[in-house]
Amino acid sequence: MTSAATTPSSVTVRVPAKVNLELLVGAPRPDGYHPLSTVFHAVGLFDELTVTPAPEWGVGVTGQQSLGVPSDGTNLATRAARALAGHAGVDEPVHISIHKEIPVAGGMAGGSADAAAALVACDALWGLATTRHELELLAAELGSDVPFLLSGGTAMGSGRGEVLAPVLARGTYHWVFAVSEDGLSTPAVYAECDRLRGDRSVPEPEPSAEMMTALRAGDAHALGEALHNDLQAAAISLMPALGDVLDAGLEFGALGGIVSGSGPTVAFLCEDHEAALDLAVSLTASGAVQDVRRATGPVHGAQLVPAPRPL
Ligand code: C5P
Numbered sequence: 001m002t003s004a005a006t007t008p009s010s011v012t013v014r015v016p017a018k019v020n021l022e023l024l025v026g027a028p029r030p031d032g033y034h035p036l037s038t039v040f041h042a043v044g045l046f047d048e049l050t051v052t053p054a055p056e057w058g059v060g061v062t063g064q065q066s067l068g069v070p071s072d073g074t075n076l077a078t079r080a081a082r083a084l085a086g087h088a089g090v091d092e093p094v095h096i097s098i099h100k101e102i103p104v105a106g107g108m109a110g111g112s113a114d115a116a117a118a119l120v121a122c123d124a125l126w127g128l129a130t131t132r133h134e135l136e137l138l139a140a141e142l143g144s145d146v147p148f149l150l151s152g153g154t155a156m157g158s159g160r161g162e163v164l165a166p167v168l169a170r171g172t173y174h175w176v177f178a179v180s181e182d183g184l185s186t187p188a189v190y191a192e193c194d195r196l197r198g199d200r201s202v203p204e205p206e207p208s209a210e211m212m213t214a215l216r217a218g219d220a221h222a223l224g225e226a227l228h229n230d231l232q233a234a235a236i237s238l239m240p241a242l243g244d245v246l247d248a249g250l251e252f253g254a255l256g257g258i259v260s261g262s263g264p265t266v267a268f269l270c271e272d273h274e275a276a277l278d279l280a281v282s283l284t285a286s287g288a289v290q291d292v293r294r295a296t297g298p299v300h301g302a303q304l305v306p307a308p309r310p311l
Pocket of ligand 1: 032033034035036142143144145159160161186187188190
């Protein structure tokens with residue numbers, strides 16, 4: 001543990017959103033989770049989370065995307081901080097302040113990102129130097145997407161999404177996100193996927209050669225063709241307007257479009273920066289989309305923001 005003289009008064013961490021470039025979903029396991037083969041890709045829409053020592057645990061949320069984020073003990077960031085405290089035997093409550101840019105309940109892992117950020121921030125605040133492996137184990141208990149948000153980049157996910165493996169990926173990709181004002185519940189989308197499949201037998205999910213080849217080559221056109229999400233039909237079934245959003249983006253020239261994770265955010269891949277600007281303008285003008293964001297990927301996972309130097 002660090003001495004009081006070197007303990008920082010607060011720690012800030014920046015953490016990105018994710019899209020799944022490929023999301024293949026198997027039949028539900030006995031524990032209710034679905035086996036996945038997925039390719040996670042971290043994109044530059046960021047939440048910033050600051051932890052400050054406080055007399056009791058608390059959380060506050062600000063930013064355009066703060067509506068609907070729980071500000072009590074059910075907040076995933078609070079649960080993450082308390083899980084690390086329990087693991088390390090620390091009894092030092094913190095106030096967590098989250099500035100949200102990542103859409104809430106949007107299929108971009110906003111809650112999971114905040115949990116990953118809270119682990120990294122509290123580890124630094126409390127001077128624990130927890131190993132990466134231990135942080136990943138804690139992360140996996142908090143949610144299937146949390147381990148990926150610790151590392152970021154582009155990575156394969158299996159198990160229920162928490163088992164990560166590196167993937168050879170070249171290039172920087174330009175994305176436009178059509179953000180919906182309404183969220184979709186992840187369990188509801190998985191349940192709808194099962195319902196739509198009915199009694200059909202579902203193969204074990206395995207990464208596609210098409211996706212791996214596109215990423216290895218850094219070929220945006222091939223990646224646009226290879227984007228695939230088994231949850232997309234279920235998300236559209238629960239929110240039919242998403243089908244129109246996808247059609248609009250593709251008509252306006254996107255290389256590919258996909259519902260992000262369990263939705264309802266729709267991600268469009270563009271040729272370059274200019275094309276992404278053009279698509280964002282066209283989608284906004286069309287009125288088919290409530291809110292539009294641009295970002296590039298891949299980007300790093302949760303990272304400490306250096307404290308400003310004293311003058
Ligand atoms: O792991 P996480 O808490 O993010 O998952 C949220 C919900 O999404 C789970 O309760 C489950 O209903 C569904 N899920 C699933 N299979 C996965 C991941 C999530 O069925 N691989």
